[in-house]
Amino acid sequence: MQKYISEQNLNALLDKLIAEGKRVVAPRLNAGTPLYEPLASAAELVIDRLPRRSGKEAFFPLCEDIMSYEKEGQRVELQDIDPVRFPETVLVGVRPCDAAAIPVLDTVFSWDYKDEFFLERRRKTTIIGLACTQADDACFCSAVGLSPGDPKGADLFLTPLEGGGYACEAFSEKGETLVGAHHELFAEPNGAKALPLAEPQTDAFDLKKVKQWLDEHFEDPSWDTIATRCVGCGACAFVCPACHCFDIVDEGTEKKGKRRKNWDACGFWKFTHHASGHNPRDQQPKRYRNRIMHKFKYYDDKFGQTLCTGCGRCIRLCPVGIDIAAILQQVEAKVE
Amino acid sequence: MTQAIDTSLYAAVTDAIRNEASRILSDGTVSAVIGYTAARRRGSAQPIVVSRIEDAAKLIFTPACVNNLAVYLTKAKKEVPKAGRIGVVVKGCDLKALVGLMGESQLTRERLYLIGVPCVGVLASVVQPDTELTSESIAPKCRECDAHLPAGCDYVPAQKPVTPELEKKYAAEIARLEALTPAERWSYWKEQSSKCIKCYACRQVCPFCFCEQCLCDRNKPQMVESTPRPAGNVAWHIVRAMHLAGRCAGCAECERVCPMDIPLNLLNRKMAKELKELFDHEAGFEVNEKGPLATFTEKDDQSFIK
Numbered sequence: 092m093q094k095y096i097s098e099q100n101l102n103a104l105l106d107k108l109i110a111e112g113k114r115v116v117a118p119r120l121n122a123g124t125p126l127y128e129p130l131a132s133a134a135e136l137v138i139d140r141l142p143r144r145s146g147k148e149a150f151f152p153l154c155e156d157i158m159s160y161e162k163e164g165q166r167v168e169l170q171d172i173d174p175v176r177f178p179e180t181v182l183v184g185v186r187p188c189d190a191a192a193i194p195v196l197d198t199v200f201s202w203d204y205k206d207e208f209f210l211e212r213r214r215k216t217t218i219i220g221l222a223c224t225q226a227d228d229a230c231f232c233s234a235v236g237l238s239p240g241d242p243k244g245a246d247l248f249l250t251p252l253e254g255g256g257y258a259c260e261a262f263s264e265k266g267e268t269l270v271g272a273h274h275e276l277f278a279e280p281n282g283a284k285a286l287p288l289a290e291p292q293t294d295a296f297d298l299k300k301v302k303q304w305l306d307e308h309f310e311d312p313s314w315d316t317i318a319t320r321c322v323g324c325g326a327c328a329f330v331c332p333a334c335h336c337f338d339i340v341d342e343g344t345e346k347k348g349k350r351r352k353n354w355d356a357c358g359f360w361k362f363t364h365h366a367s368g369h370n371p372r373d374q375q376p377k378r379y380r381n382r383i384m385h386k387f388k389y390y391d392d393k394f395g396q397t398l399c400t401g402c403g404r405c406i407r408l409c410p411v412g413i414d415i416a417a418i419l420q421q422v423e424a425k426v427e
Numbered sequence: 428m429t430q431a432i433d434t435s436l437y438a439a440v441t442d443a444i445r446n447e448a449s450r451i452l453s454d455g456t457v458s459a460v461i462g463y464t465a466a467r468r469r470g471s472a473q474p475i476v477v478s479r480i481e482d483a484a485k486l487i488f489t490p491a492c493v494n495n496l497a498v499y500l501t502k503a504k505k506e507v508p509k510a511g512r513i514g515v516v517v518k519g520c521d522l523k524a525l526v527g528l529m530g531e532s533q534l535t536r537e538r539l540y541l542i543g544v545p546c547v548g549v550l551a552s553v554v555q556p557d558t559e560l561t562s563e564s565i566a567p568k569c570r571e572c573d574a575h576l577p578a579g580c581d582y583v584p585a586q587k588p589v590t591p592e593l594e595k596k597y598a599a600e601i602a603r604l605e606a607l608t609p610a611e612r613w614s615y616w617k618e619q620s621s622k623c624i625k626c627y628a629c630r631q632v633c634p635f636c637f638c639e640q641c642l643c644d645r646n647k648p649q650m651v652e653s654t655p656r657p658a659g660n661v662a663w664h665i666v667r668a669m670h671l672a673g674r675c676a677g678c679a680e681c682e683r684v685c686p687m688d689i690p691l692n693l694l695n696r697k698m699a700k701e702l703k704e705l706f707d708h709e710a711g712f713e714v715n716e717k718g719p720l721a722t723f724t725e726k727d728d729q730s731f732i733k
Contacts, residue, residue: 121621121622122618122619122622122688123688124622124687124688126622143686143687143688144624144686153624153655154654154655154656227555228468228469228555229468319476319507320473320474320475320476320499322498322504322628322631322632323631324626324627324628324630324631324632324684325624325625325626325627325628326626326628326684326686328626329624329626329686330686338653340646340649340653340654342649342652342653342654342659351654351656353625353653353654353655354624354625354655356626359627360644361644375504406468408684408686410494410628410631410632410680410683410684411473411474411494411632412466412471412472412473412474412494413473414466414467414468414471414473416467417466417467420467
């Protein structure tokens with residue numbers, strides 16, 4: 092059911108949610124950089140810029156404690172983290188490329204092992220998506236089957252209207268509950284036209300063709316030309332809405348410390364470094380190949396989905412100009 | 428007021444680089460040339476390793492040629508061919524890094540064929556690659572560049588760069604930070620480093636971060652917290668600044684590539700300033716076999732010993 096919400100009422104909604112004790116995560120400026128972070132008030136909301144990192148960290152934080160330990164003499168005490176304590180959250184202003192990645196992550200975090208840290212946050216979060224009206228030439232959501240107006244992954248979806256305010260539509264029970272609980276801030280549609288959606292310029296990929304080539308070319312000399320220039324940092328994976336590899340480390344002293352889960356990246360040399368000293372991905376092109384294979388072959392083989400939503404962040408931020416869309420174009424062109 | 432910067436010489440520089448690369452590949456002077464090539468996005472450029480003569484025509488030089496290609500010559504980056512002599516396209520700022528690496532026995536001059544670029548500047552990191560080069564869009568390091576025409580190269584195109592006088596930003600920002608109280612300064616760096624996500628892009632693009640294993644990757648025992656939390660973040664950036672003191676040649680690649688906009692070059696410029704004051708040393712002008720922090724002389728300042 093379509094509703095209308097003015098910008099003023101959207102702010103009022105966020106302030107009300109904050110006052111109710113909910114964690115409201117939305118784009119704000121952190122020392123000048125736009126990031127999805129908890130707001131202290133709606134005045135901090137900066138909705139017109141794509142945050143530098145994706146929305147995934149509302150469920151899959153950059154780093155979180157998963158256990159603490161204390162040891163004295165023969166006594167060892169372990170303390171679990173209680174996921175029940177995670178706060179009710181509303182994630183606001185999520186672009187379609189970020190929102191669409193969330194159901195993709197649901198699949199992997201609830202597969203053979205149920206990751207309660209991810210899933211409990213996910214259960215407690217309502218996602219307010221936002222249609223995109225601006226794209227640059229790194230954006231390619233429409234080339235991987237999404238669109239700047241696609242509500243996939245959102246519980247409630249906002250579309251900016253001519254003359255201000257948003258058309259608002261619920262796509263899940265969570266979304267309807269949120270509107271119902273604050274119905275006084277929502278009005279009937281006012282008939283205003285939606286602002287034109289962004290138009291990403293990249294032609295759609297034939298992802299079946301891409302996968303076909305990947306299926307047959309684990310070993311191929313073109314991996315070297317594709318990835319020789321990769322310097323092996325984790326920037327692409329860390330800004331990606333769909334990358335989800337993590338590491339688990341114990342930090343502290345012998346007597347007291349925490350076990351922590353933090354993001355990892357396949358570009359890193361030590362990502363596959365075995366305790367034996369052997370590293371099966373001993374050269375950078377092999378690591379980059381893994382990134383492409385994981386996104387467009389392995390994840391598809393396992394879960395029938397593509398692990399890329401075309402946000403373009405990795406393209407904008409790669410220190411050496413590696414452009415995943417250009418690589419997909421090259422790969423696609425190799426298939427008859 | 429935004430000043431336009433004349434980049435018209437880059438077309439002729441591009442032609443000259445292509446011709447020279449083609450010549451040195453054909454006569455066997457080099458086995459490969461590391462340079463820049465155009466990429467998919469409008470106006471964008473990316474590093475390329477050219478080893479076939481016909482690929483020399485792919486080389487370009489534009490304001491989007493931002494990388495310091497010296498990083499591909501250090502021993503930590505193993506994928507670039509090391510056989511024979513290697514040609515490399517260098518801006519003046521990048522050349523300083525190569526000079527430093529020669530001083531640290533990572534490279535020898537005989538193994539390199541330097542194609543120097545007459546340069547009026549390149550783009551800052553956060554702008555679209557097709558942005559016009561102006562006093563606003565230019566990379567911060569180019570505002571205080573003293574090496575528009577690299578010295579001591581094997582080949583430099585004939586074009587003469589004409590650059591406008593631009594307001595310096597690093598010097599002003601360092602002065603602003605120096606004027607703060609230690610507590611204020613600490614809080615500034617804590618806030619900046621809180622954004623760090625430990626992607627290590629700063630380390631991976633740095634020509635001087637060539638250790639086979641970084642201290643910060645060690646886990647037996649762990650020397651620095653590897654998780655992106657306040658303590659480990661601050662430690663990481665301080666460790667890196669200290670390791671680069673007297674070595675950093677100011678290419679500002681660390682700052683350019685930081686996805687979180689941490690002003691890392693400020694730390695490095697501040698250390699360079701300290702080294703200049705204490706040891707009258709500047710990195711990157713001549714090949715020095717011993718840096719100021721790797722030697723001792725009786726003239727060294729000892730006032731800090733209480």
